[in-house]
Amino acid sequence: MSICTIIEHVRLQIPSDVPLAVQQWQGLIAVNYAARKAGIQRHCTAREALAACPDLKLVHVATYANGEKEPKYHPNPSYATHKVSLDPYRRASASIFKIFQRFCNIVERASVDEAYMDVTDIVNSKLLGMFSNLDENSEAPDVEWANLGTIYENSEASYVPTDSHIDNNDKWCDWQLAVAAKLCAEIRDSIHRELGYTCSAGIAHNKTLAKLCSVLNKPNGQTVMRSSQTLGFMYSMPFQKIRNLGGKLGNFIEDVLQVETAGELWKFSVDELQAKFGRVTGAWLFGICRGIDSEEVVHRNVAKSMMAAKSFRPPVKNLQQIQHWATILGTELYTRVIDDFELNQRWPKNLVIHYRCISQSAPRSKSCPFPRRGELFSPDTISTKISALFKNSPYAFPCVRLAASATGLGKDNSVGMIDISQFVAIRRDAGEDTAINSDHKMNMHAHETASTEKRQKNSPESSLMKGQVTLDQVLQQNCNQTPQESESKIEDTRLSESYDKFGLSPGDIRRFFTNATASTDSSGPDIVPSDLSVTKSTNEMSSCDKCNKMIPQDQWIEHKDFHFALQLQREDDSGRKLVLTTNDGSKKKRKIDISNYFKSRTG
Template sequence: MAALVHSGHCSTVRSIIALDVDYFYCQVELRKRPNIDRNHPVAAFQRNLVVTCNYPARAAGVKKLMLVKDARDVCPGLILLDASDLQDYRVACSEIICLLKDMLGGAAVENLGLDEFFIDVTEIVCRRKEYYSCTTSFKGYCWPSKDCDSYNLLENEELRNFVVASHLCLEIREAIKSKLQLTCSGGISNSKLLSKLAAGLHKPDEQTIILPHLVESYLNNLDLRKLPGIGSVTYQSLVDHFCVSTCEQLRFVPVERLVEAFGKRTGIRLYHICRGIDEESVRDTSLVKSISCEERFAKTECWSEILRYLRIVVERLLDRLVEHARVSSGRYGRLLVVTYLKTLSTKRESISCNVPFDVIRLCSLCNSLKSSSSECFEKFSNLYRSTLKQLENRCIQLLRIRLGSDFSLCLVSVGVKNFVTLKEVDQTSHPNSIISLIQRSEAKSTFSSVVGQTSSREPMKCCICNAFLNMEMSNEDINRHIDKCLCMESHDKSMNKNVLDGFIKSKKPKVSLTSSQCSIGT
């Protein structure tokens, strides 16, 4: 049975939209090269393998994971585009999420990989039902297409909900196409499972509905290999043990036997999905808990090489933080983590400290603009460059303290963790906290460096040198003080190693600072 969703305005079957960006890597590369005809066979490759190709190339015989050499033999006129820079695809994914959030407000958006999205539009459908009260037709395909005209859409509330969802799905797809130059295939149904299956029925650049009362007939002859979560090993086990290959055949297998053969979790899931039962909710994955970038390389004992890789990683990280700020309102990370892998070790080690304030400031300003990355960079280019340098220096200092002069590394990673929303932080603890500063600064479109009232709380100590800090020091002054402490060659490095590990994770009570200071702790 379909799950009912109750709200203040209506009680209805869930309406979930699945979006699948058509030949994603290829489209992202093509929009950077508008002079290439999209009707010409084009493939995107990484190393020596085709990762995806457009439909003219597929018609010519090019397939995913085909060797580039074989793809050229199959289609001599094939245009090959290098898809090795993953940053371009992360940016495109962030742009889609940002657009969906702008269009749909608080609707949950779940990102699967880089090119698939689930959206729970149940509440939006309830609100828009009156707007489409006279609409009597679905947008796109409805499985099976021949039955669409026989439905009495005005009298059946459940069907009217899916009519509205089909119009909404079309609006979303057209917006992504016009604003981001990316085409998507869409699926609409009452669960993530069915909407994902529906999205694959008519590709590319089309959408399909599977109505709840037609689920069983749709699944009857569906090959089990097409169900999400059933791989080649599970499928072969079903064939070998139970002689089944379709959903209809699988329904005759008792749940006890499935649990016995595959375990409780997988057995119960198999029992449910062959009946079209999927109660899993859409999780809002745009609210990430951490963002990190890493670089692997051949072993090196040279600082100049480490610094070169570190600069690459830090720049990628800052770009991703800015993209995340545009998507998720008011969220920022508080913990900077530098991770490395020694050549002869199998275990990664890390060192952490507070995120420089300029990173939070840049992300907050970019979020307030709701602009593209290029516009953000153009408007805040000076702040971006200074923030990049500050972040780079902080990472270098942390590594120098931990590694000293004797090291051999093969990996370096930089990440930001402990993401929080401004609303999640208790603002009543002190009127001049960093949170209050950011909020006031966003309203003024600038960040004041003026110190407000002095905290009456106990003064704070530097976590490196244990010196008491002036409560009227600005956040920039605190960062400079810490930078100097980190760079002091005469300081006991073994003590730094232990102190810095607990820099943010300290269990000591938090200290609320003045308006231009930040809390060094979580």
């Protein structure tokens, strides 16, 4: 049974034995089993279906009308004014897949109502726990198949080729299937208990067999395909029912080989099949008709893109009509993008429109960047872009089809980003207490002291004192700087001191606010770090006439002493006698060791 009919049974609280079909305009897109028994098939018209089964319950799919932000079940939707929406079925499918993922982490989405699940690792882990006392040479005990679903058994003897690669006596393979069948029953029970939906399943050792046997016990059952029964099952199977053989390739094989069943293909060797259909296709065909399939289940449970489309009968001939449908398409696409983001945290990269005019056999397309998440506040944003893209498109009228798609779905970069408000806070009012608590002051003082000692240790004066550089090298380094460079270095030093004082690293965003000053604009609050009290600096700068550096007033005396020490060193190196004025005013003649001077200054 299609997921559409199952959902409508649950939504309308209609018993499953009541004939029901889902209608889209005048055609049927889904028919339940009760209606099929009455001879109703998909794609017949609603009038034909009612003629065949007067008790048939017809449910039209939800549609968008102009201006609606959600699809609704309108009693009499019009093709000329409404747009079909399958969103209710997509949302139900997403709920089912969430349950799948609770039980298994390898789920391949085949369609809105079909999926493949690889439970090999889960099953093997359970088997190791069940038979931990056995070794690899132990014979597997017999499997109890009761309450595990329908176990497929051949009803008649079938031709089994002698070159079969299938081991019919492998009991451990049967144990894998038995554990998988129990797990499958738990999944189906969870879906029915939580959502009210029924589903069928096939349990086998590969995707092809699981798909083929899943239809044997519908609408609400599961079938287990044992390895020993595979060849008998495949022998009479119409080969065009096999995955990937239902289209052009299947028709081509039937015409070339004049066969209808998989068993009829067994008479051709692998070399013969490769000669007719190529090396890869021939080898694959040789195995697949015997139930051998090595294709892995690939984890894929979300769509890579999403599209909203509308065909026009009669064709649309003016931009005003296009804008009407752009509004509806934009609304549907907006809803699906938001739903996908809430479920999978993905966001599209591109918005693409596809359009076809009556004189064209193939559609044309135009694209633009999809609105960023912070820019998308309503469906109107998408609708406006759709209209703009179409307006700038050549050869667009008369238009027979228009579609809008969101492509490049990927992880949204803004997910997990930290809001800047976490780093800053509103400045407190003047009347509030802005003092930092005493413990924090003590920590800041200790940190400032350690930082000062570190700067003194790495200063040019300290290096000079230790003999790592000469005095002339220090002087040359300082005097070669321009006033602008000197001022810049001083400012960098002050910023570094601010980082040290408040325990900030240069990469910390709070550093941008450490020198914030009070705003003179009373219209808005200042933004400062929540744990810092910031005041305006009043330390003026003065230019040194010896090195042209800009020196803060509170460092001026120390800077003059530094130049005096340089002068002493130069005079000492030239052999001249020095006159040093001591504290008592007396004059003494002696040679001065510059290192002793700094030791006395810093001791």
